[in-house]
Amino acid sequence: MIDQSRAVWCKSSRSGNTGQCVELALNIPGVTAVRDSKAPEDGTLTFEPHTFRTFLTTLKSGKLDS
Numbered sequence: 001m002i003d004q005s006r007a008v009w010c011k012s013s014r015s016g017n018t019g020q021c022v023e024l025a026l027n028i029p030g031v032t033a034v035r036d037s038k039a040p041e042d043g044t045l046t047f048e049p050h051t052f053r054t055f056l057t058t059l060k061s062g063k064l065d066s
Helices: 049-061
Strands: 009-011 022-025 032-036 045-047
Touching: 032 049, 045 049
Parallel strands: none
Antiparallel strands: 009 022, 022 032, 032 045
16 A cells, blocks of 8 residues: 555646636655545555656647547
């Protein structure tokens, strides 16, 4: 289990007042943690940093657009 007790959660500056976005914690050694900003108590997903960067690159490329 990964200790997330000292996670510093960041929300996108593009997030509206409704808070409908995800938050990232980048200060946990070896992982990028992701959670739903509306329901942080529901848990987190963790990714190896390389895997998360690849995911973001794929999103930005438009390859996942329908």
